[in-house]
Amino acid sequence: MQESQSSVFARDDTFFGVCEALGEDFGFNPIFLRITFAGFLLWKPVEVVVAYLIAGLVVGLVRWAFPNPRSTVAPEQVAEAQLAAEPVPENDRVEALAVAA
Secondary structure (H helix, E strand, O other): OOOOOOOOOOOOOOOOOHHHHHHHHHOOOHHHHHHHHHHHHHHOHHHHHHHHHHHHHHHHHHHHHOOOHHHHOOHHHHHHHHHHHOOOOHHHHHHHHHHHO
C-alpha cells in the first residue's frame, strides 16, 4: 500500500476508491467487495452501478465530514511518538530516579 497518498480517491490503483475505502473502514479485504460487485454486474448492471455510486457518495461524505486523523500526521511524527511511548529499561529507570532524588 502506498503511504505517500492519504486519499483513497487519489490513488492510481483504484477506481474512485469506493471498495478500498469500505474495506479500510470496516476491516476487510476490498477484493471480496470488488468480486461481489463484478458478479452482480452481470445480472443487474444498472442497479450495481447505482449502488456503487451511492456507496461512493456515502464514503465521500463520511470521509469529508469525519477526516481520518491518522492521514494528517507525517510518518516521521508517528515514528517519534512510538519511540517516546516505548517503555524505559529497568536500569535506566533506576538511574533516572537516583538523579532526580
